[in-house]
Amino acid sequence: MPLTSPRRSALVDQVIAQLRNQITSGEWPVGSRIPTEPELVELMGVARNTVREAVRALAHNGLLDIRQGSGTYVIATSELAGVMHRRFAGAEPRHIAELRSTLESSAARLAAERRTERDLLQLDALLARREEAWAGGNAELFVAADVSLHMAVVTASHNDVLIELYADLGELVADWLRADVGAVLDPAAHLDHTRLIEAIRRGDGDAAASEAAGYPFVCLGKEAGRTEEAGRTEEAGRTEEPVGAQGPGDAQGGPVTAAGG
Numbered sequence: 001m002p003l004t005s006p007r008r009s010a011l012v013d014q015v016i017a018q019l020r021n022q023i024t025s026g027e028w029p030v031g032s033r034i035p036t037e038p039e040l041v042e043l044m045g046v047a048r049n050t051v052r053e054a055v056r057a058l059a060h061n062g063l064l065d066i067r068q069g070s071g072t073y074v075i076a077t078s079e080l081a082g083v084m085h086r087r088f089a090g091a092e093p094r095h096i097a098e099l100r101s102t103l104e105s106s107a108a109r110l111a112a113e114r115r116t117e118r119d120l121l122q123l124d125a126l127l128a129r130r131e132e133a134w135a136g137g138n139a140e141l142f143v144a145a146d147v148s149l150h151m152a153v154v155t156a157s158h159n160d161v162l163i164e165l166y167a168d169l170g171e172l173v174a175d176w177l178r179a180d181v182g183a184v185l186d187p188a189a190h191l192d193h194t195r196l197i198e199a200i201r202r203g204d205g206d207a208a209a210s211e212a213a214g215y216p217f218v219c220l221g222k223e224a225g226r227t228e229e230a231g232r233t234e235e236a237g238r239t240e241e242p243v244g245a246q247g248p249g250d251a252q253g254g255p256v257t258a259a260g261g
Contacts, residue, residue, distance in 0.1 A: 015046060015054035023063055023074055030171050033071040034064070062086055081168040088172055096176050097216035100261065103166055104150060105213035108196065110157035112205040119156040123197050126152050130193065137185050143177045146261060149193060153212065156200065177261055191218060191261075215261050 058064045062082015065075045076082035126149040133142040154166045199207035
């Protein structure tokens with residue numbers, strides 16, 4: 001096993017620490033492309049090989065994704081978040097819904113007991129941002145606003161371990177919501193979160209927990225409805241029987257359609 005220069009190793013570690021700080025501080029948010037290798041060399045005043053080694057280390061740890069011909073992108077805010085994203089990216093949607101329901105209902109109950117006036121102001125602001133994003137019709141902005149609101153509910157629990165765990169799941173939740181919402185927002189599929197925030201405001205832990213626990217499964221029902229509808233259409237094609245244009249949540253008793261977790 002070849003030995004490396006302690007001085008060079010220490011320099012690489014310093015560059016890794018600086019790049020990681022850019023990510024964890026939010027300067028380089030998840031989904032953003034970081035500066036190019038020549039730009040980082042100029043900004044940091046180190047050799048190209050040092051930058052390359054540091055970027056590869058963060059990619060190995062799951063914070064960065066190196067895409068040939070496109071650039072290097074932030075995909076997680078911590079090593080644990082990167083591991084979780086890789087490990088659970090292909091998980092069953094129901095399992096993700098069950099995890100979200102468990103964590104978010106517990107957090108909402110605690111938030112109803114512990115929220116401060118500052119927490120309530122933040123929740124109100126993020127709820128308004130979520131509604132504005134929905135009204136604007138931008139699916140990606142809506143997903144970001146929805147995740148931020150749920151993160152704020154968890155933050156209002158004032159349980160540091162729960163907050164960090166949920167934050168590490170953030171990009172996984174965002175991916176799940178993107179799949180649920182789709183590229184185009186459906187005006188008929190809006191899922192209001194006002195009752196959750198009001199339950200937290202009045203300190204009603206049972207109501208807050210109940211609201212938070214149910215949201216992921218409403219979204220899951222929407223996805224199940226899509227699958228069921230596709231199955232009915234496929235079956236009709238095989239039997240050459242006409243199929244009515246009835247979607248999920250219609251008068252035939254299909255699942256409720258709603259977007260946003």
